[in-house]
Amino acid sequence: MEKEPLVGLVFFPAFDWCISPDHPERQERLLYTRDQIQEEGLFDHPRLKEFRPRLAAPEEILRTHVVLPSLERNVTESHRIAAGGTMVAADLVVDGVVDRAFALLRPPGHHANRIVHGARGFCMINNEAIMVDHLRHRLGPDLRIAIVDTDAHHADGTQDIFYNDPGVLHISLHQDGRTLYPGTGFVSERGGPGAYGQTVNIPLPPGTGDQGMLLALEEVVLPILEEWQPDLVINAAGQDNHFSDPITNMGFSAQGYARLTELLKPDVVVLEGGYSIESALPYINVGLLLALAGLDYSRVREPGGVPVRESRDLIRQVAATCREVRELWRTRHEVDLKCVFGPGPFFERHRQIHYDTDQIFEGQRESIRLCSECPGWRLVITASTRSRTPAAAVLLPWKPCERCLGEARAQYEELLEDESFSQVVWQDPSSALQDEKSGRE
Amino acid sequence: MYAIGIDVGGTHTDAALLKESQVAALAKVPTDHGDLFASTRQALEEIWRHYPGDGPVRLQLSTTLSTNAVVEGRGVPTRVVAVPGPGVNLKSLGLPFTVHELQGYIDHRGREAAPLDPAELKGLRALLGTGEGEAVAVVGKFSQRNPSHEQQIAAELTQWYRGTITLGHRLSGRANFPRRMMTAFLNASVAQQQLEFAAMWRRVLEDLDIPEEDVLVLKADGGTMNLADSSERPIETILSGPAASTMGAQALTEREEGSYVIVDIGGTTTDLAVVVDGEVLYERDGAVISGYRTLVPAVLTRSVGLGGDSELHFSADGKITIGPRRAGAPLCLGGKELTPTDAVTALELADVGSRGKAVQALAERAGEFGLTWRELAERILEAFIDQLCAAVRSLYSELENMPLYTVRDVLNPPDLSPQAVVGLGAPAPVFIPRLAQALGLRYEVLPFSAGANAIGAAAAAVTLSLTLHADTELARLTIPELGCREPIERPLFFDLDKARSLAADRLKELGRARGCGEGAEIYVVEEESFQMVRGFHTVGQRHMVRTQLRPQVRRVRG
Incomplete structure (x- = not known):
């Protein structure tokens, strides 16, 4: 590696927090990782500096999310510390305190959508997304940020939040949605009318290991990043693609993860999932830290386990997906958006969203204003089995055009008069405060 | 009961004689770096003259033998x-x-x-x-x-x-x-050298008729251990000097509880230590000596190159920075360079050597910057206080950045902030009140400034610690310090309470074997406990208990 990088580590294992005592998201999750990092002496290493997380402020969360019925009802202190710690990691990098940072913390966030009725996929609020909006709030809306999500599960929450956001390139590598939660993340999901092509999904067949993952990285991810030229690269580093993970079927190893990190050179790494807490996480995290710091990771190995050998067929399948995704990327500007999103003035989609962790079902109708000047304002009407009465949210993009701003404002005023909504939310990411008016309780 | 404490320092070897909790005598001899044993023995002889022999005496040594060997x-x-x-x-x-x-x-x-x-x-x-x-x-x-x-x-x-x-x-x-x-x-x-050291002391003890068990060696954690243990684990004796000063300050202060910063101002350096709610703070992982990171339990001290004899540096615009090197003796004591001590003497804040020489030197220098000698002297003092303030603040900001791993701690981070400055060392009466004022804290300047390290060495007592690690799924417990790894008989019933009481029992046993006094108490310094779940079933528990046996801090009066 080029110069010797200094790595900032925001480690927050939340040793006193769990979803429930037997849940994979429990106190014990990062215990063995802490033990291994400590025993390897990495906390002492001159290329590594540890930092404390902080509590995310409500307005920092509400810049990204609409939390129903309220922030207090859903978001615990642990969620706020994980989001705050992720922001600390990003600030360390953009302020030049460190060269790269790793937010090694829990609970995770990448299944949390913009609208939050509860927890889904162990996630309540989206740590990376809150961090991205925090950075844009600090440094301006023109910042270009790429998120590469390597968790075994499709990052559907992050995709949902940045689906129509031209400032963010979202790439997710994951186990094929036909075989794993949340069942999405197909190559055909390419983003909204305001950011078409900037949602990139690379579904991988079950059993994909180091060779397949690194193939996808080198054939698709790195060339796309090279072309798009982001100001910052974020790696949402879920570690459940490991061959020993109990809830997925992938074949990645600690060596593979370290190599991926070395090639990707992310500015900020954020832990997502990963539930092989004894056999995988301690070794993946040591390898990842060493790779981030540009140190020799060749001796990091999981004792006992033998990584999967991928069949030639499987590699051929991965290569075919890679070609397809590359082609979609290459031709993204050639697509006639009218064919995808209709003639306008609005594109509308209806969704059923399942919150598996909290057992909630949400029904959602989203309308996006098709606009040639900006990504377009949005209206979301949402109801869940928890809230019953629907709520409405008017969402502004970063840098809305005058017309969209005016229309959105008028729509919001109109909704305030409408008694059928329990809540009407106005979200402008560039302002710190979220206006909210509750109709009836 | 008498106790003699000896602390071998860089310049002087100090000795103190305590009778119960009274300071009976102090002595001081120059340290002979060529023959540490000789100068230590000389310090002992000096103080021995004050020992009336009407009761048993314990001898407690803080040596730099291992420290020097490592450095x-x-x-x-x-x-x-x-x-x-x-x-x-x-x-x-x-x-x-x-x-x-x-x-x-x-x-x-x-x-x-x-x-x-x-x-x-x-x-x-x-x-x-x-x-x-x-x-x-x-x-x-x-x-x-x-x-x-x-x-x-x-x-x-x-x-x-x-x-x-x-x-x-x-x-x-x-x-x-x-x-x-x-x-x-x-x-x-360094073990071989410590063995030889212990052998030499055994001969001295025979001469003085002190039984071997009454000779103890100071450790970096401010406690003591016997000669035999010191030969096995000599590394624990490193950095016992700063620990002795901290123990001295704790013994001499009038504060029973509360949080304060200990500021020990010497000729070459100022040493800082931190007390939180009456307990001195330890290094998180262990002592760092000469850049070597160790696991030796140690009192947390930070040394700043700032003292009465420090070099003064003047920038073109008259800005003053002090240290980190020593200039030598102050001019007022016949030295060659201007030092903070000269400023103190000129301003009649202390009576050290020739005031005339100090004033003259200050006046010569002050002319260059268009100042009077008095203004220059005041500026030197201000610069000293500014740098000391910065050192104290940077120590606390370092401590406040210690990582926290639980939601509870992040929401209520431990409050380390001091309420007072406790100062010692010869220049303390001049600098400590000013430092306290700059920090907005109360202060206390301790008596026996010159011998607090030796008093600390004399007042120290045996400390022992051990770590118990139990894994009930594997039905194994380990106490590494005792070299034992044994089965847990009934793992289902082995909870954190059991782990605590077993650790306490083993520590008591060890304490008896090492001849610890009855006044010692057992503290749990750290503990954690986790449920281990595999495939949605609890399969066991993991407990870690770190216990320490240590005495109440002994109060010493004048």
């Missing part, structure tokens, strides 16, 4: 035999010794993931030879969770090796393999 690299040739298993490449750690690596691996739960290779064990003989006049440190990764590999290697070595053997797990129950290697390496390399 100057004067240990015996020492090899490190390690069982690192997979992980960080040892070559990337920049260790000051080469490591002979053996195959085998203990994992993070203390399970043997790969055994030692018998052929490699036999091969050690060719590598190490008979080891006459040499030493070897044997260290395994996670040996604090399962010392069996280190023990197997030791069993092989004791058959033919004649040099010192240090086993990593006996020195600390804390995690950190590189530090464990460093600690064991340093310990092995």
Whole structure:
């Protein structure tokens, strides 16, 4: 590696927090990782500096999310510390305190959508997304940020939040949605009318290991990043693609993860999932830290386990997906958006969203204003089995055009008069405060 | 009951005689770096003259023997035999010794993931030879969770090796393999010298008719240990000087509880230590000496190159910076360069040597910046206080950045902030009130400024600690400091309370064997407890309890 990088580590294992005592998201999750990092002496290493997380402020969360019925009802202190710690990691990098940072913390966030009725996929609020909006709030809306999500599960929450956001390139590598939660993340999901092509999904067949993952990285991810030229690269580093993970079927190893990190050179790494807490996480995290710091990771190995050998067929399948995704990327500007999103003035989609962790079902109708000047304002009407009465949210993009701003404002005023909504939310990411008016309780 | 404390410092060797909790006498002799034993003995003779002999006496020594040996690299040739298993490449750690690596691996739960290779064990003989006049440190990764590999290697070595053997797990129950290697390496390399030191003292004791058990050696954690233990674990005696001063300050202060910063201002350096709610703060992982990171339990002290005899630097615009080097004796005491002490003397804040010389020198210098000598002297004092303030603030901001791993701690971070400055050292009466004012704190200047280190050495008492690690799924418990790993008889009933009481019992036993006084109490300094869940079922619990046996701080009066 080029110069010797200094790595900032925001480690927050939340040793006193769990979803429930037997849940994979429990106190014990990062215990063995802490033990291994400590025993390897990495906390002492001159290329590594540890930092404390902080509590995310409500307005920092509400810049990204609409939390129903309220922030207090859903978001615990642990969620706020994980989001705050992720922001600390990003600030360390953009302020030049460190060269790269790793937010090694829990609970995770990448299944949390913009609208939050509860927890889904162990996630309540989206740590990376809150961090991205925090950075844009600090440094301006023109910042270009790429998120590469390597968790075994499709990052559907992050995709949902940045689906129509031209400032963010979202790439997710994951186990094929036909075989794993949340069942999405197909190559055909390419983003909204305001950011078409900037949602990139690379579904991988079950059993994909180091060779397949690194193939996808080198054939698709790195060339796309090279072309798009982001100001910052974020790696949402879920570690459940490991061959020993109990809830997925992938074949990645600690060596593979370290190599991926070395090639990707992310500015900020954020832990997502990963539930092989004894056999995988301690070794993946040591390898990842060493790779981030540009140190020799060749001796990091999981004792006992033998990584999967991928069949030639499987590699051929991965290569075919890679070609397809590359082609979609290459031709993204050639697509006639009218064919995808209709003639306008609005594109509308209806969704059923399942919150598996909290057992909630949400029904959602989203309308996006098709606009040639900006990504377009949005209206979301949402109801869940928890809230019953629907709520409405008017969402502004970063840098809305005058017309969209005016229309959105008028729509919001109109909704305030409408008694059928329990809540009407106005979200402008560039302002710190979220206006909210509750109709009836 | 009498107690004599001796602290060997860089310039002076101080001695104090306590009668019960009264300071009966103090003495001071120059330290002879060529023959530390001689000057220490001389200090003892000086103070011995004040001992009336009407009761038993205990002798407590804070020496710089091991510290110097480590700093100057004067240990015996020492090899490190390690069982690192997979992980960080040892070559990337920049260790000051080469490591002979053996195959085998203990994992993070203390399970043997790969055994030692018998052929490699036999091969050690060719590598190490008979080891006459040499030493070897044997260290395994996670040996604090399962010392069996280190023990197997030791069993092989004791058959033919004649040099010192240090086993990593006996020195600390804390995690950190590189530090464990460093600690064991340093310990092995200075052990021979400590043995010789103990032998010399035994002869002195015979002359003075003091029984061996009444001679104790000071440790970096501010406690003491007996001569035999000090020969086994000499590395624990490093940095006992700053620890002795801190103990002295704690013994002399009128504050019973509360949080304060101890500021010990000397000629060359100022040492800072932190007390929170009546307890002195320790280094998180262990002492750092000469850049070597160890697992030696140590009082947290920070040394700043700022003292009465420090160099003064003037920038073109008259801005003053002080230190970090010593200028030599102040002008008022016949030195060659202007120092902070000269400013103090000129302003009549203290009566040190010739005020005339100090004023004259200040006046010469003041002209360059268009100041009067008095203005210059005041500016020197201000600069001193500014730098001291910055050092105190930077220490607290370092402490406030200590990582926190629970939601509870993040929401209510421990409050370390001091309510007072407790000062000692000869220049303390001048600087401490000003420092306290600048920090907005109350202050106390301790009596016996010159001998607080020796008083601390005399007032110190035996400390012992051990770490119990229990894994009820594996039904195994380990206490590395005792070298034991044993089955848990009824794992289902082994909860954190059981772990605590077992750790306390073992520590008491150890205390009795080491001749600890009855006044000692057992503290749990750290503990954690986790449910272990596999596949949605609880399979066991993991407990860690770190206990320490230590006495109440002994109060000393004038």
